[in-house]
Structures are given as structure tokens and as C-alpha cells.
Amino acid sequence: MFDVTVSDRRPPTAIGSLLILVLSLAFGMVVIGLIFFLCGANPIFAFKRIFIGSFGSFYGFKETVTKAIPLILIASGLALAFRAKFWNIGAEGQLLMGAVFGTWVGLNWGPMLPSWLMIPLMFLAGFVGGAIWGVIPAILKLRFAINEVIATLMLNYICSEFLTLLIIGPWKSPKKYGFPYTDNLPDSAVLYLLPGSRIHVTTLIVALSAALILTFVIYQTRFGYEVRVIGDNPDAAKYAGINFTRTTVLIMLISGGMAGLAGVGEVAGIHHYLSYPGSISSGYGFTAIIVAWLAKLNPLYAVFSGLFFAGILVGGDAIQISLGLPAATVNIVNGILLICLIMGDFFTKNNLRFRATERI
Amino acid sequence: MEEVILSILQRTLVAGTPLLIATVGEIICERSGVLNLGVEGMMAVGAVTAFIVAHHTGNPWLGLCVAIAAGMLLAWLHAFASVSLQSNQVVSGLALTMLGLGLAGFLGKPYVGRPLAVNMNPLPIPLLCELPVLGALLFNQSPFFYIALILAIAAWFVLEHTLPGIRIRSAGENPRATEAQGVNVSRIRYLAVVVGGGFAGLAGAHLSLVYSRSWIEGMTAGRGWIVIALTIFALWNPLRAIVGAFLFGGIFVLQYILQPLGIAPNFLAMLPYLVTLLVLLLVGLRDRRRLNAPAMLAEPYRREDR
Numbered sequence: 001m002f003d004v005t006v007s008d009r010r011p012p013t014a015i016g017s018l019l020i021l022v023l024s025l026a027f028g029m030v031v032i033g034l035i036f037f038l039c040g041a042n043p044i045f046a047f048k049r050i051f052i053g054s055f056g057s058f059y060g061f062k063e064t065v066t067k068a069i070p071l072i073l074i075a076s077g078l079a080l081a082f083r084a085k086f087w088n089i090g091a092e093g094q095l096l097m098g099a100v101f102g103t104w105v106g107l108n109w110g111p112m113l114p115s116w117l118m119i120p121l122m123f124l125a126g127f128v129g130g131a132i133w134g135v136i137p138a139i140l141k142l143r144f145a146i147n148e149v150i151a152t153l154m155l156n157y158i159c160s161e162f163l164t165l166l167i168i169g170p171w172k173s174p175k176k177y178g179f180p181y182t183d184n185l186p187d188s189a190v191l192y193l194l195p196g197s198r199i200h201v202t203t204l205i206v207a208l209s210a211a212l213i214l215t216f217v218i219y220q221t222r223f224g225y226e227v228r229v230i231g232d233n234p235d236a237a238k239y240a241g242i243n244f245t246r247t248t249v250l251i252m253l254i255s256g257g258m259a260g261l262a263g264v265g266e267v268a269g270i271h272h273y274l275s276y277p278g279s280i281s282s283g284y285g286f287t288a289i290i291v292a293w294l295a296k297l298n299p300l301y302a303v304f305s306g307l308f309f310a311g312i313l314v315g316g317d318a319i320q321i322s323l324g325l326p327a328a329t330v331n332i333v334n335g336i337l338l339i340c341l342i343m344g345d346f347f348t349k350n351n352l353r354f355r356a357t358e359r360i
Numbered sequence: 361m362e363e364v365i366l367s368i369l370q371r372t373l374v375a376g377t378p379l380l381i382a383t384v385g386e387i388i389c390e391r392s393g394v395l396n397l398g399v400e401g402m403m404a405v406g407a408v409t410a411f412i413v414a415h416h417t418g419n420p421w422l423g424l425c426v427a428i429a430a431g432m433l434l435a436w437l438h439a440f441a442s443v444s445l446q447s448n449q450v451v452s453g454l455a456l457t458m459l460g461l462g463l464a465g466f467l468g469k470p471y472v473g474r475p476l477a478v479n480m481n482p483l484p485i486p487l488l489c490e491l492p493v494l495g496a497l498l499f500n501q502s503p504f505f506y507i508a509l510i511l512a513i514a515a516w517f518v519l520e521h522t523l524p525g526i527r528i529r530s531a532g533e534n535p536r537a538t539e540a541q542g543v544n545v546s547r548i549r550y551l552a553v554v555v556g557g558g559f560a561g562l563a564g565a566h567l568s569l570v571y572s573r574s575w576i577e578g579m580t581a582g583r584g585w586i587v588i589a590l591t592i593f594a595l596w597n598p599l600r601a602i603v604g605a606f607l608f609g610g611i612f613v614l615q616y617i618l619q620p621l622g623i624a625p626n627f628l629a630m631l632p633y634l635v636t637l638l639v640l641l642l643v644g645l646r647d648r649r650r651l652n653a654p655a656m657l658a659e660p661y662r663r664e665d666r
Contacts, residue, residue, distance in 0.1 A: 017539070021534065023574025029603070049572075060577070067433065080556065087450050089454065140637070140640075140644075141639070143644075144640070144641050144644030144645065145644045146637070146640045146641065146644050147588075147589075147592065147640070149397060150585060150589045150592075150636065151637060152633075153580075153582070154585070154589075154633040154636050154637050155586045156635075157582050157630070157633040158633050158634060161627070161629045161630045162625045162630070163624075164626045165624055165626040165627060168626070169624065180648065198619055200361055231469050276475075286454075289451075289454060290455075293451060325466070326465055326466025326469040327465065327468050328461065328462045328463075328464070328466045328469075329462065329466055329576065331458050331459070331461050331465065332459060332462035332466055333462075334458050334462070335401075335455050335456070335457075335458035335460070335461075335462050335463075336459060336460025338451065338454070338455035338458065339441060339455040339456070339459065341453065342441060342447040342448060342452055343441055343445050343447060343449050343454065345445075345447060345448075346445040346446065346447060349446075
């Protein structure tokens with residue numbers, strides 16, 4: 001047998017932490033491969049399909065970029081919230097609320113306004129919608145000490161039912177053969193797609209600039225410094241005179257707003273009308289949590305980890321079809337990768353020393 | 361009219377049973393200082409494994425046992441991450457939920473929509489079940505109901521009045537002092553997390569074997585998260601959890617009662633989640649020092665280096 005000693009270590013170098021990250025992911029892949037194997041699928045074949053379906057083919061890569069857009073947007077906002085240890089698990093609901101607000105503006109004002117005015121207005125409305133839905137749990141936490149994990153989750157369910165209520169009730173289109181969809185957005189409210197793809201360029205640009213801006217905010221501004229202090233040491237934040245309430249509210253306005261932007265992108269870029277919550281967002285709000293974690297809560301890195309997980313979503317669809325695996329497979333992959341990532345964090349913080357124990 | 365009320369109460373108890381079981385499990389877990397947000401995932405896996413085993417063997421009790429084992433296995437993963445590796449418990453619990461929901465959907469795919477062939481019959485308690493009104497209500501329930509009540513009372517007794525209970529609580533309040541008394545905090549926390557997982561698995565088994573008697577993806581419908589809220593509402597006391605769980609059971613039933621009144625079903629479906637927030641709001645209005653949360657909840661504990 002052996003005895004394990006755990007001790008603090010110096011923060012690893014950039015290469016060291018990248019190595020730990022890659023090893024964690026590789027370990028996760030091995031576990032996932034094992035699951036494929038147990039289900040009677042050839043793991044090498046499955047991983048090959050995932051890769052070809054996501055990055056290894058032109059069609060797949062276009063889809064990967066398309067799905068990376070909401071992930072990058074949401075994960076950038078989550079990175080900010082998670083840094084302050086505000087566990088916003090409600091991005092899914094915030095995305096939907098953004099979609100609701102954006103659609104309302106698009107349907108009501110779209111026919112009257114030109115595109116150059118309409119599209120910024122829709123994004124603004126989406127940001128406001130997401131921000132409102134995001135700031136509610138912040139207030140609930142600050143005023144009533146309600147755990148934000150539960151509050152944000154409950155608001156997910158509430159928003160999902162609310163959206164369904166709208167599309168089967170007052171917003172239901174008479175032109176959709178009885179399906180619970182809204183009318184199509186007018187042309188001025190529809191986003192430009194890169195020809196031959198579903199990549200809505202406007203949202204992509206918004207996502208990339210938002211990631212850049214938020215990185216700057218986190219590392220270079222007083223607000224970002226306050227966010228980090230609140231997360232690392234709330235007591236110190238108190239003594240440093242940081243306004244906890246104001247900072248938390250601001251964090252959640254931004255974090256919710258970012259998810260709201262993603263909601264507008266999905267409606268105006270891809271669907272063009274509001275439909276069931278499950279088809280507006282295929283769990284982006286939850287996948288983005290892993291994206292943010294893989295990015296070490298740095299929005300700039302979230303661009304890359306967003307692409308990576310978008311690839312898993314798209315590749316996952318590909319193997320569902322070719323191997324006949326259920327849709328939930330992607331959840332397994334996500335869950336395992338996230339567990340491996342947080343386990344990997346252990347090795348960036350600690351040294352392990354194995355010693356043979358003396359037998360008596 | 362009397363019959364209607366009786367049937368409503370009866371269904372309330374059925375709907376509250378899984379909430380109670382899982383809440384008691386989460387209380388044990390959190391009392392030891394570990395927050396496990398994976399309840400939703402563990403419940404889903406419990407539900408699907410119980411259904412599959414009961415479907416193939418024709419024995420619901422076997423299904424129940426497998427569900428407990430499955431819940432414990434998943435919880436062990438959380439214990440490994442949060443106790444041994446001192447990972448962030450919020451993220452680890454979320455990962456567990458994703459994994460659990462994924463596994464459940466994956467394993468349960470071939471069983472979607474199949475009705476359960478075997479019955480878990482109500483177990484009338486001799487003599488007591490003949491009492492007027494109360495007899496039919498309280499003493500002619502599925503075995504899960506009695507198990508839930510017994511577990512809640514037993515958990516309360518163990519936590520408050522026995523040595524293992526004191527050790528679990530002190531691991532959550534002051535792990536360093538606990539360790540100084542020669543108690544292995546890691547072992548206690550592992551134990552509490554794994555036991556809590558078993559409870560969640562059992563709760564899931566109730567959903568698929570008694571409550572809906574079938575399996576569909578997403579059938580846990582956020583109950584795992586409501587359980588986390590109930591833990592707070594119960595102020596980490598298993599006896600208070602009894603009240604809370606059946607209160608929420610009533611709200612799940614209320615949806616079906618109000619539906620014929622012409623209220624939109626989607627609005628009614630919001631009720632449990634709205635009430636959860638409302639209830640936490642009321643708890644939050646209390647003096648925070650009297651909330652009774654374990655002092656070291658969600659704080660990883662690391663032994664001093666030797």
C-alpha cells in the first residue's frame with residue numbers, strides 16, 4: 001500500500017495548467033469511450049464521428065460556429081458571476097426572457113422600422129429582458145438571503161412555463177396551422193446569415209466583442225477588481241468598502257443580459273419566430289456553465305471553450321443519428337467532462353506525494 | 361364531497377413522499393458540511409434503474425434496492441470530488457445532476473412510455489387501517505409512505521440523540537475540532553453524502569414505481585431542486601421536513617385540482633416553483649442567525665499537513 005500526502009503547491013505555469021486541463025479532458029474522454037464501449041459502440045469510431053461531425057467537415061464546422069455563438073455569450077456573463085461566487089444557474093431562463101423581449105419588439109415595431117435601427121433595438125430589448133430575469137435572484141439573495149442556485153433554477157422553470165403560456169395563448173399565430181408558434185419576425189428584424197450556413201454574423205460579432213470587453217472589465221477595471229475580491233474574500237471586500245449590493249446587482253444585470261442577447265440571436269438568427277422553450281435553447285444555459293469553467297472564468301478563453309463544447313453538441317447530434325444513441329448522451333458527456341475538469345483543479349492547487357507505507 | 365377531500369389528501373401524501381425521502385437524505389448530507397446539488401440527477405437515476413429492474417424481474421422491491429445502490433454510487437462520486445479532492449461543491453453537484461439526467465435518459469430510452477406491469481400494492485396496517493377516515497388516509501398507503509416517515513423520524517433521532525449523529529453535525533459545524541477529538545471527518549462526510557444519495561435514489565424509485573408507474577425523460581421535473589429548497593425550509597431538521605414535504609406534495613396535487621376551473625395549465629405548472637421561492641422568502645425574513653445552517657456547509661475541509 002501507499003500513503004498519500006497532500007500539500008499546497010505554487011500556482012502552475014501557463015503550460016502546466018494547460019497540461020492539467022488537457023489531461024483532465026483526456027481522462028474524461030477515456031471514461032466516455034468506456035461508456036460507448038459498454039453500450040456496444042466502437043469508441044474510436046464514435047469519437048471519429050464526433051470529430052468529423054463537428055470540426056472535421058465544412059458543414060459540421062459551420063454548425064459548430066453557429067452553436068458556439070450563444071455559448072460564448074452566456075459563458076462570458078457566467079464567468080463574471082462565478083468570479084464573484086454568485087452561482088447563476090439561471091442562464092437558460094434569462095436566455096428565454098431575452099428571446100421573449102426581443103420577439104415582442106421585433107413583432108410590434110419591426111414592420112415600421114428599418115433594419116439598422118430594428119436589430120440594435122431587439123438586442124437591447126433582449127439584454128433588458130435577460131437582465132431583469134437575472135437581477136431578481138440577486139435581489140432575492142441580497143434582501144432575503146435566498147440561495148441563488150435555487151432561485152435561478154426556479155426562475156428557469158417559471159420562465160419556461162411563461163413562454164409556453166405566451167405561445168399557446170395571446171401570441172399564438174393564426175397562420176401556423178394550429179402550432180404553438182408566434183408569427184414570423186418581419187424581414188427588418190431577421191439577422192443576416194453567412195451564405196450557405198446558419199451563422200448569424202451580427203450575434204457572432206456581438207459575442208466576440210462582449211467576450212473581449214468583459215475580459216477587459218474583469219482584469220482592468222475597478223468594478224472587475226471588486227468582483228474578484230468579493231469572490232475570493234467577501235470579508236476583505238467588506239473592509240475594503242466595496243458596495244456588495246451594488247456590485248452584485250450589476251454583476252447579475254450583465255450576466256443575465258448576456259444570456260438575453262443569446263436569446264435574441266437564436267430567435268432572430270435561426271428560428272425567426274418564438275416556439276417551445278426546448279427548441280429555442282437546447283440547454284445552452286447549462287452547457288455554458290461548463291464552458292465558463294473550462295475557460296477558467298476568463299471570457300476570452302470562453303471563445304475557445306465555447307467552440308469546443310459547441311463541437312461536442314454538434315458531434316453529439318451526429319453520433320445520435322449514426323449510432324442510434326439517445327439525445328441524453330450529450331448530457332452524459334458534459335457531466336463527465338465537468339467532473340473531470342473540477343477534479344483536475346485539485347492538481348493545480350495541490351502536490352501529491354506517494355510514499356510506501358511501512359508494514360508492521 | 362368528503363370523498364373528494366379524502367382523495368386529495370391521499371394524493372398529497374403520495375406526492376409528498378419522494379420529496380420527504382430525498383429531503384431527509386439531503387439534510388443528513390448537508391449536516392455533515394457537504395452541499396450536494398446533484399439530487400435531481402440521483403433521483404432520475406433512481407427512478408430509471410428502479411423501473412428497469414422492476415420491469416424485467418417483476419419485483420418492485422428489487423428495483424427499489426437497485427435504485428438505492430445507484431443513488432449511493434452517484435453520491436460517492438460527489439463525495440470523492442468534494443471531500444477527497446476538495447472541489448467546488450456547487451459545480452460538482454451540478455455536474456452530478458447533468459450526469460445523472462444524462463444517464464437516466466440514456467438508460468431509459470427503450471422504456472419510455474411502457475406501463476409498469478407489476479404493482480407495489482398499498483400496505484394496510486392491521487387494525488389501524490380500520491379507523492374511520494384516518495385509517496384509509498394514513499394507514500393504507502404504499503410501503504414507501506411508511507418508509508419515508510420512519511426514515512425521517514429515525515434520521516432526526518440519529519442526528520440529535522446518538523454519537524454518530526453528533527459526529528455528523530460536528531463535522532459540519534467545526535471539522536477541525538472534530539478531527540482533534542480523533543474522529544475522521546473525511547470518513548464521516550463520505551458516509552453522510554453516500555447515505556444521502558441512497559435516500560435520493562429511493563425517492564426516485566417512488567416516482568417511477570408508485571407515483572407515475574412509468575418512465576419518461578424529465579419526470580423528476582425539478583423535484584430534486586425543490587428538495588434543496590425544502591432542506592432550507594426545514595431548517596435542517598428532519599421532523600420539520602415532514603411538514604414541508606407534504607405541504608409541497610399538496611401543491612403538486614393542487615395543479616390537477618385547479619385545472620378544471622379553467623386556469624391555464626402552464627400557469628398551474630409554475631406553482632411549485634413560485635411557492636418554493638415564496639417559502640424561501642418567508643424563511644429569509646427570519647433572523648438569519650436562527651436559520652441553523654451548518655456553519656461549514658459547502659466548505660471543503662483539509663486536514664492539517666502531517
